[in-house]
Amino acid sequence: MFPRSQPAGPSLASNHLKGPSTELEPRFPDRSPAPPSERVTLMDIAADAGVSRATVSLVIRNVPIVAGTTRERVLDSMRRLGYVYHRGAASLRTQRTHAIGLIVTDITNPFFAEIIVAIEDRLGNAGYVTLLGNTSETVAKQERLLALMQEYPADGVLLCPATDKSDQFTRRIRDCRIPKVFFARTLPGVECDYVGIDNLAGAQMAVEHLLGLGHRRVAFIGGATEVSSRKERIKGYAAALGKNRIGVDDSYIVPSAPDRQGGYHAMNQLLAQPQPPTAALCFNDMVALGALQSLASTGKRAGDDFAIVGFDDVAEASLCRPALSTIATRPGKIGEAAAELLLERIAKPDQIARKVIFQPELIVRESCGHAWSNRKHHS
Amino acid sequence: MFPRSQPAGPSLASNHLKGPSTELEPRFPDRSPAPPSERVTLMDIAADAGVSRATVSLVIRNVPIVAGTTRERVLDSMRRLGYVYHRGAASLRTQRTHAIGLIVTDITNPFFAEIIVAIEDRLGNAGYVTLLGNTSETVAKQERLLALMQEYPADGVLLCPATDKSDQFTRRIRDCRIPKVFFARTLPGVECDYVGIDNLAGAQMAVEHLLGLGHRRVAFIGGATEVSSRKERIKGYAAALGKNRIGVDDSYIVPSAPDRQGGYHAMNQLLAQPQPPTAALCFNDMVALGALQSLASTGKRAGDDFAIVGFDDVAEASLCRPALSTIATRPGKIGEAAAELLLERIAKPDQIARKVIFQPELIVRESCGHAWSNRKHHS
DNA sequence: AATCAGATTTAGATCGATCTAAGCTACGCA
């Protein structure tokens, strides 16, 4: 899928570092002649206002030592000539770009969309721009995006890793000296600031609720095996089962892509088993919504014929029919905290790594139904 | 809501251009002493490999005139010293940042999320990075984001305007010389490349379907009045009514925020009228989903007691209960085309403005029900 | 040996800002 074609432009300069130096097509960058560039610069302002570049710079940065009259004169020139600040040039000198890389695995998942909004908001208020990257859960793209952020260079990176299976990526992220914060998922072996939720507790809560309703055959649906949050959730799932002296049946743990489609297929697979489960905790709400769809397509009714609990509490969870029971995770809070942590990390690059873990909350709606043991069950 | 606090940092330099030069707090930018900056530069590589900066630059850019042995030597040095390309520095010289600003009104709307993914993908393959900005339908934020993109400076901007009511914004966007493409919505008075869908045809199709089912009191729910796509859709709505000799009843046209909540409230308002409508076309699917929620909360059943058609065909539309009838718009196609147009515009800044309009498609599911005239109706 | 073309390499200017350290005023005071 990616890269579709050898991308052009300098962005891949760092590629020369890896792979054998294959004889790529000659790449004359930016052959298009630089446009006449009518950009108004500090120089122009200085000339117009009859002062030096340095003075104009002081005015722009609002340094208060400039005389009031001079200041007015300069501001007036800026207004008249239509001056536009050039961040790139300033960044080169100050060694700060005020850009933050944000790498998520799936923008179309409302969980991430809400995190993005929160992060953008917080960082924007602090004067930073967000460079958004979407990995589509792909290690290759994740790798490329991180390289890009380094080249930019971004002042910091907020990252939700796609998988912890790539040693190359783990090494790269550990070596890169950019301040960074992980969110929603960790990367084992990388000591780093992290904002997430108590996945174990959340999953345990959910499964205990299902067991409390009388279910004995409970599945865990969806998610990629190499993702930290899934591992933790499965621990919680197993813990709840263990506490109730129920063994973990591996055939009830079905991985999948962490989206609707993944959930749909995983549920189909579960229902095809000789002794299918009667309930399931899903890796996240997208998976759960896919699972609901699968149930509907086989004529079963979620809540009545099968109990489903999701994870995240996206807006859709309360609106779909049957409404989805789920573990609420407050993505906005996660985003806000991650941004906050990164800003602090940038300010103090050498403080020790911190972790912020939010407690999730069980929200019971319709999809997990009521007491199961009273029903037709007991086969 | 915004800005919560006076944002710091150079991002607001251009602010000095407007407002009266109020005595802001002294702002010494980036007081933190520049970090020791152990960045490996071209210079370092050149010294290590025993060549000049220029030669290293040639190697990096893969210009083929460099001798094979020299090339190898340089690549080896780069590898050993851990060189990371510095886009910012290069951009300053080449006058191209390979960054594209992308301004949308609501990331959490899956319609936009899918557009974003498509755009990112296409631009990424062309060697560009995406700077994402979310306006939350706010003119102020939209204004700030555009300024930011100009300051960056971005090589181009993809923009879905929040509203066409701000003259200041219209002027600013018209004056800014950055290559730009509008998508999903236009801005009247700004001659510019544009990618969108045939809103008039889509809305007309939807309303004609509702009329065909026997409805006579059809509403138009949601959306902000100053948005081009809504205006076009209302034209289509009116056209369909007119064709069937039904007058437009202004009390049946209820604007709202273009999201779930907006749809919820707008529908509540409609149902409270003395003679409520029996069907509605919604501004978009998010609004429609909110409307469904409102119906459900009042005990009415969409499809049976009220017919709803949405707009966009987001994933959720086919999954909610009742499944949402809607006008499919293929956001992925829109994103791809917008990116394509922008790339061409960057290559040829002076070609005349082009418009790409996709034809939408009516998708009938459950929420609009079946023939209405056969029912209890006919009051 | 001199000349020349073609192949490589490079010095130095440049992009547009910031920063340092020094310079210039004007004023107060001895």
Add this chain to the structure above:
DNA sequence: TGCGTAGCTTAGATCGATCTAAATCTGATT
């Protein structure tokens, strides 16, 4: 009158790359 000082301004170096125009090096040709 001279001098320190506070207040304001500025020349020139700098960030890390690219680009231009010229220099250097080959080897072949005359």
